[in-house]
Amino acid sequence: MTILWRAAPCLVPLGLVFAVQDRFALSVLAFAAAQALFVAGWDLVGGASGQPTLGHALPLGAGAYFATFVAGWNLAPLPTAVAGGALAGGLAGALQGRLGARLSRLSLAVVTLATAEAAREVSSVFRFVWPGGLVVGGDSGIPMVVYPADEASAARLAAAVLVVGVAALLWIGGSSLGLAMRTVRADDRLAAASGIDVVRVRVLAFVIAGAVAGLAGGLAAAMTGRASPAMLSLEPSLFAFAVASIAGPGTIVGPAAAAYTMTAALQWLDVPGTIRLTLDAALLIAGAFGPSAAAHLRHVRHVSTPVPASSAR
Amino acid sequence: MTPSQTIPPARDASLLRVEGVVKEFEGTVALDCVTLHLASGESLGISGSNGSGKSTLVNVISGFVRPDRGRVWLGDREITRWPPHRVVRAGIARTFQLPRVGDRFTVEENLRAATLHRRLGGAQRRQIVSQILEMVNLAPLREREARTLSLGEIRRVELGRALATGGRVLLVDEPFASLTLEDAPEVLSVLRRLRREGRTMLIVAHSAALFQALCDRVTVVEGGRIVRDD
Amino acid sequence: METALQVVTSGLLTGVEYAIAAVGMTLIFGVGRVLNLAHGSFIALGAYTAYQVTLLGLSPVGGAVPAAIAGLVLGALVERVLVRPLRPEPVAAAIALLGVALLAEEGFSLIWGTADHSVPLRLPLFLFGHVVQGEEQLIAAAAGVAVLGGMAVYLRTRSGRALRAAAADAEIARLAGVDVERLQTATFAVGCGMAAAAGAFLSPLLSVGPTMGRVPLVFSLAMVATGGPGRIWGTLAASVVLGLASTFVGFYLAPPWSYILALLLTTAVVIWRADGVFRRMQL
Numbered sequence: 036m037t038i039l040w041r042a043a044p045c046l047v048p049l050g051l052v053f054a055v056q057d058r059f060a061l062s063v064l065a066f067a068a069a070q071a072l073f074v075a076g077w078d079l080v081g082g083a084s085g086q087p088t089l090g091h092a093l094p095l096g097a098g099a100y101f102a103t104f105v106a107g108w109n110l111a112p113l114p115t116a117v118a119g120g121a122l123a124g125g126l127a128g129a130l131q132g133r134l135g136a137r138l139s140r141l142s143l144a145v146v147t148l149a150t151a152e153a154a155r156e157v158s159s160v161f162r163f164v165w166p167g168g169l170v171v172g173g174d175s176g177i178p179m180v181v182y183p184a185d186e187a188s189a190a191r192l193a194a195a196v197l198v199v200g201v202a203a204l205l206w207i208g209g210s211s212l213g214l215a216m217r218t219v220r221a222d223d224r225l226a227a228a229s230g231i232d233v234v235r236v237r238v239l240a241f242v243i244a245g246a247v248a249g250l251a252g253g254l255a256a257a258m259t260g261r262a263s264p265a266m267l268s269l270e271p272s273l274f275a276f277a278v279a280s281i282a283g284p285g286t287i288v289g290p291a292a293a294a295y296t297m298t299a300a301l302q303w304l305d306v307p308g309t310i311r312l313t314l315d316a317a318l319l320i321a322g323a324f325g326p327s328a329a330a331h332l333r334h335v336r337h338v339s340t341p342v343p344a345s346s347a348r
Numbered sequence: 349m350t351p352s353q354t355i356p357p358a359r360d361a362s363l364l365r366v367e368g369v370v371k372e373f374e375g376t377v378a379l380d381c382v383t384l385h386l387a388s389g390e391s392l393g394i395s396g397s398n399g400s401g402k403s404t405l406v407n408v409i410s411g412f413v414r415p416d417r418g419r420v421w422l423g424d425r426e427i428t429r430w431p432p433h434r435v436v437r438a439g440i441a442r443t444f445q446l447p448r449v450g451d452r453f454t455v456e457e458n459l460r461a462a463t464l465h466r467r468l469g470g471a472q473r474r475q476i477v478s479q480i481l482e483m484v485n486l487a488p489l490r491e492r493e494a495r496t497l498s499l500g501e502i503r504r505v506e507l508g509r510a511l512a513t514g515g516r517v518l519l520v521d522e523p524f525a526s527l528t529l530e531d532a533p534e535v536l537s538v539l540r541r542l543r544r545e546g547r548t549m550l551i552v553a554h555s556a557a558l559f560q561a562l563c564d565r566v567t568v569v570e571g572g573r574i575v576r577d578d
Numbered sequence: 579m580e581t582a583l584q585v586v587t588s589g590l591l592t593g594v595e596y597a598i599a600a601v602g603m604t605l606i607f608g609v610g611r612v613l614n615l616a617h618g619s620f621i622a623l624g625a626y627t628a629y630q631v632t633l634l635g636l637s638p639v640g641g642a643v644p645a646a647i648a649g650l651v652l653g654a655l656v657e658r659v660l661v662r663p664l665r666p667e668p669v670a671a672a673i674a675l676l677g678v679a680l681l682a683e684e685g686f687s688l689i690w691g692t693a694d695h696s697v698p699l700r701l702p703l704f705l706f707g708h709v710v711q712g713e714e715q716l717i718a719a720a721a722g723v724a725v726l727g728g729m730a731v732y733l734r735t736r737s738g739r740a741l742r743a744a745a746a747d748a749e750i751a752r753l754a755g756v757d758v759e760r761l762q763t764a765t766f767a768v769g770c771g772m773a774a775a776a777g778a779f780l781s782p783l784l785s786v787g788p789t790m791g792r793v794p795l796v797f798s799l800a801m802v803a804t805g806g807p808g809r810i811w812g813t814l815a816a817s818v819v820l821g822l823a824s825t826f827v828g829f830y831l832a833p834p835w836s837y838i839l840a841l842l843l844t845t846a847v848v849i850w851r852a853d854g855v856f857r858r859m860q861l
Contacts, residue, residue, distance in 0.1 A: 087669050089676075134849055140669045141613055142848045145799065149848075152796065153841040160834050211464050218450055218461045224412070225448040227432035228441075230465035230513050269792075273676060280673075313684050319677030320660065323670040 042205050044292055045198040052190040060303070061186035062258070067299035068193035069254045070274075072200045074294035075287050076247030077275035079204050080128075082284035083213065084240035085220030087140055089272050090131055090147030091248055093154050094124035096267035098249025099256035100158065103179040106257075107165060113182045117253035124249015125242045127154075132241025136234040148269065155267035176263025179256050189258050196254060197291070200247055204287045207243060216240055217285070274315055280322030362421075363388040363548055364440070364517050369408055369418030371401075371572075378404040379415065380572040386517065391549040393563035395556075401572040402552045403445050406521045409550070410442045411435035422517070437465050441515030443506040445522045445552075451495035455486050458494055458505050462512035477512065484508040484538050500531020507538055518542065520551045524558065536561065580708035585829050586822065587706075591715045593821020594722040595779040597814045599794060600801035601726060602772030604813045607802070608745040609765040611668060612661050616675040618795025619682035620649045620770045624777025625786045626690060629697050631778075637700040638781050639717045645774040653770025657763045665762075679791065687788040694787035718779035725772065726814060733810075741765065773798075793837050797824070800844040803851075 048071070052064050077091045098120030105116035131150055135143040162172035171177045183189050207213055215236045218226040223233045256262040275290075278297065283289030301311055364386040371379040378401045386392050394402050407413035409420055411432040419428045422438055430438070441462075449458050459477045468476065481487040484504040489497065494505055503523055510518055523535050539562050542549060551562055559566045568576040599621055606614045627648060628641030656678055664671035701713035732738045743751040744758045752758045777794070784790055801820050805813030820843070824836035 087673075134845065138848065141672060144669060144672060145613070145803075146845050146848050149796070149799075149841045149845045152792075153838055153845070156834055156838050156841070160832070160838075214457065214461050215464050217453070221450040221452065222448055224432075224444075225450060226461070227412070228410070228436060228444070228448065228513075229462040229509060230433050230436035231461070232431075232433045232465075273680070276673060277677075309684055309687065312680055316677040316680035316684070319680065320674045323664060323667075323674035323677070 037209065041288055042198070042202045044288055045201045048194040048295060049198055052187070052194045058186045061190040063299055063302040065186065065190040065193040065258050066255070066302060067295045068190070068197040069251045069258065070298040071291040071295035072197050073248050073251040073271065074275045074278050075201050075204055075291040076244040076251065078279045078284065078287050078290040079207065079247070080240045080244035081276060082279050082286070082290065083208055083220065084216035084237060086135065086237060086240060087144050087276065088131065088147040089144045089269065089276065090151030091244070091272045091275050092267050092269070093131060093151040094127040094245035094248040095252040095271060096154060096158065096262070097127035098124040098252030099262035099266050100177065101249070102253035102256050103177045103262040106179055107177065113180060113257065117182070117257050118250065120253025121246040121250040124252060125246035127249065128241040128245015129238060131245070132238035136237045151267055151272065152269065155264045158267060159264040174264060176261045179260050179262060181260040182257040193254055193258070196250065200250065201287060201291050204247065208287055212236070212239065270312070270315065273319055277315060277318035277322040281318065281325045362386065363423060364409070364550070365421040366405070366409060367419045367421070369415045369420065371404055371408060371413060371415045377572050379408065382418070382569070382572070382574055384567055384574065384577065386548060386550055388548055389546045391543050391547070391551065391563045393559040393566040394550060394552045394569060395554065395559065395566055396569035400569045402569050403521055405569065406442060406519050406550070406552060410440055410519055433465070436513050436515065439516040440519060441510035441513040441517070442519035443510050443521055443523065445525060447499070447502045447506045449494040449502055449505050449509065452493060454491050454493055455481070455505055456490040459508050459512045462509045466514050480508045480511050483511065483541065485534060498531055500527055500534050503527065503531070503535050504538055516548060518547055518549045520549060522552050524553060524555070584709050585825055587709050587711060589822035589825030590818060591711065591719045592780070592783060592825055593818035594719045595776055596794070596797055596801060596821050597817035598722045598725055598779070599773045599776035600798045600805070600813050600817045601729065601810055602769035602776070603798045603802050604805070604810055606766050606769035609741060610661065610665065610762040612665065612766070613668065613672045614675055614769065615672050615795065616656065616678040616682065617773050617798050618791030619679045620653065620773035621777035621780070621794040622682065622686060622791035623648060623652070624774035625697065625781040625784060625790060626686060627774065628778040628781040629695050629786050632697055632700065635700070637714055638697045638778060639714050639721070641781070642721065642775045642778040645778040646771040649774025650767045650771035654763055654767035657766035661766060662759065662763070682791070683788045692788060694785045697781040697786060699782050712782070714782055721779065725775070729810070796837065796844065797840050800840040800847070803844050803847040
């Protein structure tokens with residue numbers, strides 16, 4: 036009951052896409068839903084489990100590229116390809132989670148940033164031969180058939196996926212796994228002394244968040260018609276961090292709602308990229324100073340691997 | 349058979365066995381060839397001055413610190429290099445010298461978190477948590493956030509958390525440190541009850557009176573060595 | 579053979595120039611416990627300053643001093659306003675500095691436009707056997723050696739020892755009468771000044787654009803992480819080695835691969851030192 040109540044705000048995007056008729060508005064709402072899903076995923080790993088990843092764009096991009104490849108080479112129908120983005124995103128998340136599971140928060144932030152940035156650079160370097168003999172890739176990315184074909188269907192699909200995604204994340208947050216994540220976030224030695232496998236919980240958080248981001252990536256690629264290195268850049272991760280920091284880290288719904296609203300507003304008003312970046316920067320700084328973020332980040336993350344033999348304390 | 353090969357101990361009453369454990373930190377010997385055993389149902393006190401190695405011993409047994417040499421056995425399983433969560437799941441629970449609780453969790457959530465690794469249904473989990481809350485006299489405070497509690501209440505939350513893991517052996521590290529005269533009796537009462545129930549415990553403390561009340565025998569550690577073992 | 583020798587000398591010189599920035603980053607973390615993720619922006623500031631100087635017909639190395647001064651002043655301002663209040667939360671401070679970096683990128687594009695610029699060499703080229711090097715690069719490397727040597731000497735002075743004390747344990751240093759906060763501000767400012775100077779020296783090698791700071795930031799991170807927590811000499815050695823490696827990779831493969839190398843190296847080193855290379859550093 037509590038989860039349903041907390042997920043209720045997600046019905047607003049669903050209601051909006053049925054109420055709105057304007058095609059531009061619908062395409063804005065579709066993109067906002069994908070963005071909100073991405074940020075909700077970040078909040079599971081960065082907020083609920085206390086792992087401030089700066090590389091959440093890696094599973095996003097992985098999902099986008101996977102969906103584009105699968106659809107482009109006709110390996111699966113388009114909807115399956117988009118859903119398959121969740122698998123690719125989950126694997127990318129698993130990689131980041133495994134690499135960062137024993138690191139301090141600052142080191143984790145650096146490693147996740149570096150892995151996403153390396154993926155972006157690699158994707159901007161490699162080119163592929165595409166069906167039809169086209170050479171694609173590099174900075175312009177890989178083309179995809181736009182799906183669904185009209186804005187209303189795209190918006191409704193994205194809103195539905197957002198509702199389901201947020202509800203699922205809320206359910207996870209309220210489950211035993213969610214309690215384990217929060218315990219690990221609070222104090223990983225306490226978690227270990229409670230019998231919780233800290234590394235496994237941290238990796239799981241990355242896998243789930245990565246799957247959600249990958250799904251958002253597949254959706255975004257389908258709606259924009261392209262998977263590109265820009266999806267792997269630092270900006271999406273910073274946006275997620277900033278929004279989650281000020282909208283209630285760990286609450287899932289708060290960051291999702293804030294991301295949805297901000298993205299829709301910025302797209303609707305057609306705010307230039309320069310101002311968006313400035314806004315992102317201001318949000319980041321505000322988020323760093325935000326009391327909820329400060330209190331949230333104050334939890335010191337220890338590494339709960341045992342001190343090995345003959346090592347310095 | 350070389351010393352490095354693992355040899356399970358003889359099947360006697362020893363539930364916990366520490367054999368020849370050595371631990372150094374940056375050239376300082378914290379534990380120097382420490383050997384002790386703890387029988388099932390026994391309550392062992394560990395005494396010693398500050399810096400004698402008592403807490404390091406607890407950290408080694410519970411898997412938070414890996415010894416440079418030596419072995420730790422639980423029953424017939426060697427657990428020397430096991431990570432802490434695996435040691436807990438094998439049956440050794442511990443509290444910390446500086447108490448560690450989820451301060452933004454309620455008392456109930458703190459205990460429930462310690463049951464997550466156990467294969468329990470929802471109703472069973474709730475029942476176990478309720479029983480332990482009664483055991484540590486915290487039932488009226490179950491919905492309170494831990495950060496609003498006194499130190500004595502926090503110590504009891506820690507004990508409750510340790511009990512909730514379902515461990516057969518309880519390592520209690522300085523349960524009375526910094527407690528006021530008002531809080532200490534509550535904690536003492538919980539430990540007395542556990543002793544009456546026949547819990548296997550290893551208690552690190554300083555006071556002879558406490559050992560007399562809570563322990564079957566006392567081992568004294570100084571400079572990382574056992575200097576007396578009653 | 580001549581080509582390889584050319585690449586080696588260029589790599590060594592580049593490494594020394596990068597070392598100025600990397601050592602600055604090490605200093606900032608060592609004393610202030612802050613990972614300066616705006617470090618690349620100060621390097622970019624230096625590069626843009628050098629570019630401006632070349633518009634006056636001067637050599638880009640002439641931009642090093644004004645760049646260092648600008649870095650010093652802006653660094654002190656950033657430290658006082660943003661970093662000091664967030665120092666107890668290193669991740670929050672690092673994120674706020676990322677925000678500063680984004681703002682800096684916007685600032686650069688507002689002032690100098692979004693197009694990339696190249697910084698020309700104004701001084702003659704020298705020929706050493708079959709190896710060609712620009713006078714700018716030689717001056718830059720010599721300046722780098724002088725700066726780093728000067729720092730080594732400074733750390734042995736009385737105030738240098740105070741700096742090292744603050745890096746080892748700020749609380750104890752405070753109790754011993756060291757004005758730790760002032761030292762942290764000064765170190766942050768000096769570190770940013772060093773980054774800006776390095777940017778001026780590196781400018782002929784880089785494409786000067788609003789987002790140019792990201793690549794040098796990653797290189798600095800890789801050098802600091804590889805050199806080891808708290809080791810200025812380690813960072814210096816790592817800078818030279820990585821400068822060499824990246825020049826080789828950039829020449830024999832392609833420039834993006836040297837960036838990828840730095841990213842992978844940063845990842846590998848931080849993980850290898852799993853106790854958290856950025857948890858604690860000393861001088």
